[in-house]
Amino acid sequence: MAGRDQPPFHADHVGSLMRPEALREARERILGPHDLDHNFGPHNNAELRAIEDDFIREAVAMQESAGLRSITDGEFRRRIWWSEFLLSLEGVTGNYRGPTTDFRDRTGHAMPAPRIDVTGKIRWHRSVNVEPFKFIKAICKGTPKVTIPAPQSLYFSTTPDSIDRGVYPDRAELWNDLAIAYRAELAALGEVGCTYVQLDEVMTSCLCDERQRAKWRARGDDPETLLRTYGRTINHLIEGRPPAMKVAMHTCRGNLQGHFLAEGGYDPIAEYVFNEIGVDAFFLEYDSERAGGFEPLRFVPRGKVVVLGLISTKTPALETPDQIIKRIEAASKFIPIDQLCLSPQCGFSSNYLGNPITIDDQKRKLELVVSIAQRVWGSA
Secondary structure, eight states: OOOOSSSSOSBOOOSOOOOOHHHHHHHHHHHOOTTSTTSSSOOOOHHHHHHHHHHHHHHHHHHHHHTOSEEOOTTTTOSBTTHHHHTTSEEEEEESSOOEEEEEOTTOOEEEOOEEEEEEEEEOOSOSSHHHHHHHHHHOSSEEOEEEEOTHHHHHTOOTTSBOTTTOSSHHHHHHHHHHHHHHHHHHHHHTTOOEEEEEESHHHHTTOHHHHHHHHHHTOOHHHHHHHHHHHHHHHHTTOOTTOEEEEEEOSOOBTTBBOOOOOSTTTHHHHHHHSOOSEEEEEOSSGGGOOSGGGGGOOTTOEEEEEEEOSSOOOOOOHHHHHHHHHHHTTTSOGGGEEEEESSOSOSBTTOOSSOHHHHHHHHHHHHHHHHHHHSOO
């Protein structure tokens, strides 16, 4: 089978990487402890930026040595996968002392998550991704990918009283302003040569979980209306993207230091998501029984790519190649295998503290993705 000459690649990855201990320590030394609000959102500290540069060079070398063609900066400049971009928008602020949420691990242990406050009209005024992209483009041999939180990530992290009703009495205005801000971001990235953008989120997969759907109903939101709002917003923001830019959407059921948010197969959302959301590819969590079976992939139309997230970033246990290949074969009963690729189910470090694995575990898993892709498709 011919290799893919454009992203996503047969061997790909979601984006975030485990931070070296020295980088974590430098961030806390310079910006403050992780539980304080000032270690949250974009920073302009020259000393920390130089330290990040050095570790990003190492991360790029690791990805290339593993055989990956899709290269990220590991999100090493971010506190949380969504914080730098969303908190760069006018009208948006972060509150690290958010309420306890449904993030839990297999033991039932729960973790709090930050909250977003919308205090003014949402406006884009500058890109926090352009300079990091220019840096990685200059030092990598592969295709640099920029990961951005999907617009629904903002709404997911709000509470009913954290959106100023005087600013947004009509939620439709909020979604429209978000789409306009994202269009400006994609245009800025396109101007500096970015051809691969990934929109990350958990909201869509949470709509596969009846408990999560009940929570949205209790908040006053209809889950089906929300799903269609997500789709319309994404379609709006990608309408004007540069012609050479591929846009993927990654959805998972939560990934916070080994904890998750939701469970349930893609059945309730699959037909709409795969056919009505106009992205080029979908990165789908599929590393555990919580994601359900492959049957929903029958709704994926020809021309769209699905990246199967079959390798777990939540545990150091290394999957066996034959086990993963059997799962790819099982998925190919519902979608042609030439529309499939392989990746871990999520990033390795959704916040800068990371998942309960080591950097060596991470490299072995990325190398496994590449070696399996070479066996299945003849090319990574």
